[in-house]
Amino acid sequence: xxxELRRRNxxxxxxRVEHKLVRAESNSSxxxxxxxxxDSEIDSEDDKIGKGIDLSGNIxxxxxxxxxxxxxxxxxxxxxxxxxxxxxxxxxxxLTFFLxxxxxxxxxxxxxxxxxxxxxxxxxxxxxxxxxxxxxxxxFRSLSWYFLITSNYFFYGESLVEKFGVVINRTDFLRILxxxxxxxxFSLYCGGFVLFVLSLVKKxxxxxxxxxxxxxxxxxxxxxxxYLIIQNIFEGLIWFIVPVSMIICxxxxxxxxxxxxxxxxxxxxxxxxxxxxxxxxxxxxxxxxFMMSYVMCQYPYFVCPIEYSEALGxxxxxxxxxxxxxxxxxxxxxxxSGFLTTLGFADSxxxxxxxxxxLSLSVFSSVIGPFGGFFASGFKRAFKIKDFGDxxxxxxxxxxxxxxxxxxxxxVNVYISSFIQRDSPQKLLTQVLYxxxxxxxxxxxxxxxxxxxxxxxxxxV
Amino acid sequence: xxxELRRRNxxxxxxRVEHKLVRAESNSSxxxxxxxxxDSEIDSEDDKIGKGIDLSGNIxxxxxxxxxxxxxxxxxxxxxxxxxxxxxxxxxxxLTFFLxxxxxxxxxxxxxxxxxxxxxxxxxxxxxxxxxxxxxxxxFRSLSWYFLITSNYFFYGESLVEKFGVVINRTDFLRILxxxxxxxxFSLYCGGFVLFVLSLVKKxxxxxxxxxxxxxxxxxxxxxxxYLIIQNIFEGLIWFIVPVSMIICxxxxxxxxxxxxxxxxxxxxxxxxxxxxxxxxxxxxxxxxFMMSYVMCQYPYFVCPIEYSEALGxxxxxxxxxxxxxxxxxxxxxxxSGFLTTLGFADSxxxxxxxxxxLSLSVFSSVIGPFGGFFASGFKRAFKIKDFGDxxxxxxxxxxxxxxxxxxxxxVNVYISSFIQRDSPQKLLTQVLYxxxxxxxxxxxxxxxxxxxxxxxxxxV
Numbered sequence: 001x002x003x004e005l006r007r008r009n010x011x012x013x014x015x016r017v018e019h020k021l022v023r024a025e026s027n028s029s030x031x032x033x034x035x036x037x038x039d040s041e042i043d044s045e046d047d048k049i050g051k052g053i054d055l056s057g058n059i060x061x062x063x064x065x066x067x068x069x070x071x072x073x074x075x076x077x078x079x080x081x082x083x084x085x086x087x088x089x090x091x092x093x094x095l096t097f098f099l100x101x102x103x104x105x106x107x108x109x110x111x112x113x114x115x116x117x118x119x120x121x122x123x124x125x126x127x128x129x130x131x132x133x134x135x136x137x138x139x140f141r142s143l144s145w146y147f148l149i150t151s152n153y154f155f156y157g158e159s160l161v162e163k164f165g166v167v168i169n170r171t172d173f174l175r176i177l178x179x180x181x182x183x184x185x186f187s188l189y190c191g192g193f194v195l196f197v198l199s200l201v202k203k204x205x206x207x208x209x210x211x212x213x214x215x216x217x218x219x220x221x222x223x224x225x226x227y228l229i230i231q232n233i234f235e236g237l238i239w240f241i242v243p244v245s246m247i248i249c250x251x252x253x254x255x256x257x258x259x260x261x262x263x264x265x266x267x268x269x270x271x272x273x274x275x276x277x278x279x280x281x282x283x284x285x286x287x288x289x290f291m292m293s294y295v296m297c298q299y300p301y302f303v304c305p306i307e308y309s310e311a312l313g314x315x316x317x318x319x320x321x322x323x324x325x326x327x328x329x330x331x332x333x334x335x336x337s338g339f340l341t342t343l344g345f346a347d348s349x350x351x352x353x354x355x356x357x358x359l360s361l362s363v364f365s366s367v368i369g370p371f372g373g374f375f376a377s378g379f380k381r382a383f384k385i386k387d388f389g390d391x392x393x394x395x396x397x398x399x400x401x402x403x404x405x406x407x408x409x410x411x412v413n414v415y416i417s418s419f420i421q422r423d424s425p426q427k428l429l430t431q432v433l434y435x436x437x438x439x440x441x442x443x444x445x446x447x448x449x450x451x452x453x454x455x456x457x458x459x460x461v
Numbered sequence: 462x463x464x465e466l467r468r469r470n471x472x473x474x475x476x477r478v479e480h481k482l483v484r485a486e487s488n489s490s491x492x493x494x495x496x497x498x499x500d501s502e503i504d505s506e507d508d509k510i511g512k513g514i515d516l517s518g519n520i521x522x523x524x525x526x527x528x529x530x531x532x533x534x535x536x537x538x539x540x541x542x543x544x545x546x547x548x549x550x551x552x553x554x555x556l557t558f559f560l561x562x563x564x565x566x567x568x569x570x571x572x573x574x575x576x577x578x579x580x581x582x583x584x585x586x587x588x589x590x591x592x593x594x595x596x597x598x599x600x601f602r603s604l605s606w607y608f609l610i611t612s613n614y615f616f617y618g619e620s621l622v623e624k625f626g627v628v629i630n631r632t633d634f635l636r637i638l639x640x641x642x643x644x645x646x647f648s649l650y651c652g653g654f655v656l657f658v659l660s661l662v663k664k665x666x667x668x669x670x671x672x673x674x675x676x677x678x679x680x681x682x683x684x685x686x687x688y689l690i691i692q693n694i695f696e697g698l699i700w701f702i703v704p705v706s707m708i709i710c711x712x713x714x715x716x717x718x719x720x721x722x723x724x725x726x727x728x729x730x731x732x733x734x735x736x737x738x739x740x741x742x743x744x745x746x747x748x749x750x751f752m753m754s755y756v757m758c759q760y761p762y763f764v765c766p767i768e769y770s771e772a773l774g775x776x777x778x779x780x781x782x783x784x785x786x787x788x789x790x791x792x793x794x795x796x797x798s799g800f801l802t803t804l805g806f807a808d809s810x811x812x813x814x815x816x817x818x819x820l821s822l823s824v825f826s827s828v829i830g831p832f833g834g835f836f837a838s839g840f841k842r843a844f845k846i847k848d849f850g851d852x853x854x855x856x857x858x859x860x861x862x863x864x865x866x867x868x869x870x871x872x873v874n875v876y877i878s879s880f881i882q883r884d885s886p887q888k889l890l891t892q893v894l895y896x897x898x899x900x901x902x903x904x905x906x907x908x909x910x911x912x913x914x915x916x917x918x919x920x921x922v
Contacts, residue, residue: 183879186871190829193868197835200730205843216681217674269661368651374658382666407654411647418644425896425904432889432908437917443886444912447893447905456898457905 070393087394094392094401102241106233106306106317109240113233114152117226119398121148121218123388128214131383132207140199140208144215146192151219154185155227163234164308225406228413235416238302242292242358243412246365247404249288254281254370269374269381282366289362290355297325297352324354324420357419364411369404376403531854548855555853555862563702567694567767567778570701574694575613578687580859582609582679584849589675592844593668601660601669605676607653612680615646616688624695625769686867689874696877699763699786703753703819704873707826708865710749715742715831730835730842743827750823751816758786758813785815785881818880825872830865837864 070089074082101112125144161178177184200208232239254273257280264275296302304319329348332340337347376399380386389397432440451457531550535543562569586605622639638645661669693700715734718741725736757763765780790809793801798808837860841847850858893901912918 180879182875186875190868190872193836194829194832197730197832197839198728200839202729202842205839209840209843213674213678217677220677220681267659268663269658368655371655371658375654378658378661378666379670381663382670407651411651414643414647418641425900425907428889428893428896428904429907429911431892433911435886435889437915439886440908440912441917443889444905444908444918446886446890447901447908450890450894451901451905454898456902 083394090392090394094395098244102237106237109233109237110230113226113229114156116398116402117152117222118148119391120388120402121222123397123399124218124222125215127383127385127388128211128218132211132214140211143192143196143199144211144218146195147189147215147219148223150185150188150192151223153188154182155223156230157181157185159227159230159234163306221406225409229405229409232409232412232416234306235421236303236305238293238296238354239412239416241302242289242296243361243365243408244405245292246285246289246362247369247408250281250285250366250369251373251404252281253284253288254278254366257281257284267374270377273370273374278366278370282363285366286359286362289358289365293355293358294352297321297354324357325352327351328353357415360415361412365404365408368411369408372404372407376400544855551853551855555856559705563698567698570694570698571691574687574690575617577859577863578613578683579609580850580852581863582683584858584860585679585683586676588844588846588849589672589679593672593675601672604653604657604660605672605679607656608650608676608680609684611646611649611653612684614649615643616684617691618642618646620688620691620695624767682867686870690866690870693870693873693877695767696882697764697766699754699757699815700873700877702763703750703757704822704826704869705866706753707746707750707823708830708869711742711746711827711830712834712865713742714745714749715739715827718742718745728835731838734831734835739827739831743824746827747820747823750819750826754816754819755813758782758815785818786813788812789814818876821876822873826865826869829872830869833865833868837861 070086074085077085101108125141128144129141157177158181161181196208196212229240232243254277256277258272258274258277261276261280262274265271266273266275266278300319300321301317303321303325304317306315306317307319308314309316309318327350329350331337331348341347376388380388387396388399391398392401395401432443435443448457531547535546538546562573586602589605590602618638619642622642657669657673690701693704715738717738719733719735719738722737722741723735726732727734727736727739761780761782762778764782764786765778767776767778768780769775770777770779788811790811792798792809802808837849841849848857849860852859853862856862893904896904909918
C-alpha cells in the first residue's frame, strides 16, 4: 500500500511540474529567460516557504497527550471532555507550582525563570533545526547552546554584579570575575563566533547563516527578556507577581468572555479571538490588578527589594516600605467630590500609590500584551505547527504559555526605570564604595564644595 | 533566440525533475512516503537555498563600475589595470575623507558613523528583501526603517543622556525626553511590533517573519555596534582612530604579504587568503599600531575625552592627559637588562602605557578581526552576491569595507570598560547631582559617616 501511495504521489509531483512547464512556456512577456525561471522558482518557493513549511512531523507538538494515569482515568469520557479535564488539571498544577515557587522566595523564582528560559530557547531552536534540516551538521546544535550559555553568563553576571557587587568583591576569585566580566563574556562570544565561521560548509552556507540568525533572534527574545524579569524580581516580588498574574488573568478572562459573549472577530491571525473577549478580558484585568495590588501592598515580603544588609551580613527582604506602598490620601476632582459629599461620602480616597501604577500595567497587559500572543500564533502558522512543544499536557510547549509574559516583563522593567526607580542615595553610596579610598575622599570633597557653593550645605569656617 | 534559450532551459528543468523521480522510485527503504517526499524536497531546496540563492540580478553589486570621468580617462587601459586604478583612486579618496572627518572632530565623526550605519543597514535590508521577494508588500520596507529609527533613537539617546545629561537637563523639554527616554523608546518599538503583527498577510507569514528576524539581526549588527563606536569616540578620539587604522592596515598588509609571499591557503571560505598574508599582516599591524600610538599619545586632541566643562560652559577636549598617556618608565626583566647594560644601554624603557594597550588591540584586530571579514564573505557566498552594494567604485558596498570594523569596535568598548575605565569621582559626582538637593545632602552625610567610621576621614568633634 505504501508502494501504491508513493507512486501516486510521485505522479502528482510530475503533474505539478508539468503544469509549471506549461506556465513557463505560455509566459510571453518580453523579459529574458532568467527572470522567467526566477518566476517559476518563486512559485515553488511560495509553495514551501511563502505559505509555510509543514513541520507537523518534526516538532513534538500536541495538546492532546496526557500522562498515563490520567489517560486511563479518563478513557470513558468523550474526546472533547477529556481535553478539557486534562487542560484544567494541568492549569491547576501550574498555578500550584507558581505559588510554591513564590513561597520559595526570589532565589527559587530566579532558578524557575532560568529553567523556563532554557526550555523556551530549546523549543525555538528545535523549530529552527526542523525548518533548515541540517542533520548533516549535528554539532551545529551545540553552537546554539554555546551561545545560550555565553549570553546567560553575560546577562546574569551583569545583574548579579550590579546587585551584589559589594558582597562578591570580598572573594578574590569572584572579584576577578566581576572586574573582567564583560571581557570574559565577550571572549566567550568571540570563541563561538570564530567556531561558527570555521564550521561553515560550502553546501550549507545559507542554512547555517539562517540558523545563526535564528539563534540570535531566539537569544534576543528569550535571554535578554528573562534578564529583565530577574531585574524586576530584585525590585520586589510584587513587580514580578502582579504582571505575571495580570497576563494569566487576561488570558483566562478573555477566553471566558469570548466563550459566552464572543461574536465579533478581532484579528484574522487568531480566528477564535473576539472583540468581546478582548474588552471583557481587559476590564477584568484592570479590576483584578487593582485588587491584587491592594492585597500585596500590605506585605513587606512582596514589597521590599532584595538587598544585601551589611548589618545582618546576609540578604534581606525586610525594609521600611517605600512611599509607593504606603497608604496615601488622594483628593478627588471637584465635580466628583461635590457629588459624593452630598451623598455622605468622603471627598478623598485613600489608596496605595502602587495601585495607581497597577492601572498602567493592567492596561498594557490587556491592550499590547495580547499582541505577544498574536505574534506567537502567527509564527506557529508560518511554520504550520500547532504548539511550540508538548511538555505541558493540554497546553502545548512552555513557549505557548509564556509568549505574552516576555513583552510584559520588558514593559515592567522600562516602566520601573522611567517612573519609579530613581537613583537613591543608598545606591549611589554603593557605587562610591567601589572607588579606591583616596578617590572616595576626593569625591567627598568635590561634593562638599559643590553643595557649599550652592548653599545647600552651610559653609564651614 | 531568447525563445530558443528558454525552451532549452525548460527542457533542462524537466530532465532534472525526471532524474529526481527516478531517485524517488528507486528508493526502496522502509521509510514512509512522507519522508521520501521530504527527501526530494530537500534536494530542490538545496538547489535553491542550501547552495545559495542567486541574487546577482537584484542587488546592485559590482566593483567594476567607475564614475564617468574616470571611465573616459581610463578607457585605453586593459580591464585589469583599470580596476586597479579605480580601486586605488577611491582608496585614496576614502583615506582623505577619513582625515578630513577626524579634523572635523567628534561631532563630524559621530555624524559620519551614523551615515555609515544607515548605509550598512540599507545594504543588509536590501539583500533581505531580494531574498524573500515580498514585492507585494512594499510598505514592509518602511517597517524596517521604522525599527532602525526607533533603535537609533534609543541607543543614541542613551549615550547622549549618559554623557551630557547635566547639560540637557537644563531645558525643560529635553529633561522630559531624558527622564522618560526608555519609556518613549519602548513605546515606539511596541508601535512597530503591533504594526508588524497587524501587517501579517496569510500568504506571506513565513516571509514576513523571516524579514522581521532579518531586520532585527541587522539592527543587532549595525545599530548596537555603531552605538559602541560612539561611546569609544567619547572616551577620546584615539580609541576610535587607532583601532580603525589597525583594521585598515591589517587589510592592506595582509593583501601585500599575500600577494608577494602567499602560498598556503588559510581558509576555504576565502580562497585568496593565505597564512603568509595573515601572519605578515598581523606582524605589520602590531608594529604600525605601536608607532601610531606613540605619535598620537602626544596630542591632547586625540587623547582627551569629550567632556562638558562647567567652567567654559561648552564642550571641551582639553584635559590633563590621564596616566595612560603620560610617559612611564618600565624596568626591563633582569635577564634582558643585564644583557643590555653590558652593551651600554639603559635597563629600563620609557613608553606611554597606552602603547602597551595598543598591543592587545592590534593582536585582536589581526587575529579575530579577519573573522569578521570571513563571516561577511561567507554571507555573500550564501546569497551568491559579489558585494553588499556598489556605492564605492572599486570596493563595492559600504558594508564590504566595514565588515571587520564593527567587531573591532565592540572589542575596544569591552576592553575600555574592563581594563581602562573605572568610575571616576567626577563621573559619580555627575550622577549625584541628578538627585534632589535633599538627597544630595543625605548622600553627603552617609558618605561622611562611612568615611569616618573607616577612619579615611578624620572624625570632627
